[in-house]
Amino acid sequence: MDLDVFVAAHQAQWDRLEQLLGRGRKLTGAEADELVALYQRTATHLSLIQSSAPDPLLTGRLTQLVARARSTVTGTRRASWRDAARFFTAGFPAAVYRSRRWWIPAALLSTALGVLIGWWIATHPEVQAAVAAPEQLKQLTRPGGEYETYYSSHPAASFAAKVWTNNAQAAAVCLVLGAFLGLPVLWILFLNMANLGVGLGLMASAGRLDVFLGLILPHGLLELTAVFVAAGTGLRLGWTVVDPGPRTRRAALAEQGRAALGMAIGLAVVLFVSGLIEGFVTPSGLPTWARISIGVAAEAAFLAYVFVLGRRASHAGEAGDVEEADRTALLPTAA
Structure with missing residues (x-):
């Protein structure tokens, strides 16, 4: 896999996901659907990069992005009795x-x-x-x-x-x-x-x-x-x-x-x-x-x-x- 081509093709999606995660207000219904879709795509991208062309900096960024998106999508879960x-x-x-x-x-x-x-x-x-x-x-x-x-x-x-x-x-x-x-x-x-x-x-x-x-x-x-x-x-x-x-x-x-x-x-x-x-x-x-x-x-x-x-x-x-x-x-x- 050509990493430069892959990054160029998907950079806009990652930036958009980061933009949605950075908003201080609640998302609209359409924005929430978009965030879920981008989260799933970015998780797939991360898996592909880790298995085909691991790059420490890019992997670190996407890992953090996926973790933030997952926390937003699934909500914070606390341990209980x-x-x-x-x-x-x-x-x-x-x-x-x-x-x-x-x-x-x-x-x-x-x-x-x-x-x-x-x-x-x-x-x-x-x-x-x-x-x-x-x-x-x-x-x-x-x-x-x-x-x-x-x-x-x-x-x-x-x-x-x-x-x-x-x-x-x-x-x-x-x-x-x-x-x-x-x-x-x-x-x-x-x-x-x-x-x-x-x-x-x-x-x-x-x-x-x-x-x-x-x-x-x-x-x-x-x-x-x-x-x-x-x-x-x-x-x-x-x-x-x-x-x-x-x-x-x-x-x-x-x-x-x-x-x-x-x-x-x-x-x-x-x-x-x-x-x-x-x-x-x-x-x-x-x-x-x-x-x-x-x-x-x-x-x-x-x-x-x-x-x-x-x-x-x-x-x-x-x-x-x-x-x-x-x-x-x-x-x-x-x-």
């Missing part, structure tokens, strides 16, 4: 449900890796000796040792807040770094499973695996599920870089990125719940069966939320993205 309700009843559970083919395998493989590491440490004394000195291992695993007192070492409220902050940051890192082909996400998963495996192995070697599971399961079920969802979403985002499908890579990444941002907000709420359990239930004086039952109930509620509410919303066309009216208009492109 309806948006928040829609997000938590449809958008977030649908996004988690739609990414299940990524986070469920991540959860299964990661759990298997954690158990394998735990078995390896529990059955190999030389590996235990490499982890820490015998006195340190005894201090970690004895009754009243560091593994048991960790959850009651700080006031419950501040401990829950600290745990929530750390876990939310880890989930956000998985979501953000997923764009780097998912490789950092795999490393984060490995570190989490290695830490879990060390605890499993050391406590099992001391004959106190039941105590360890009684401490980790109440909050760990929901917490690890949230981490796996974040990791699966990050891996999906990374794969979008490699294979965007029938969309342009830019459009695919924009859609997945918006969904990942919403996922970060939703998972922060999930991790807040797990943080409350870790801060108030795990170190409580409740019987082990009661603490584990609370953890199982929280996990079951989240899975029902995803596979019932999320499945229904997904089948209704919800993808966890912003509403269609708030998305950038796209034109079909030829490969």
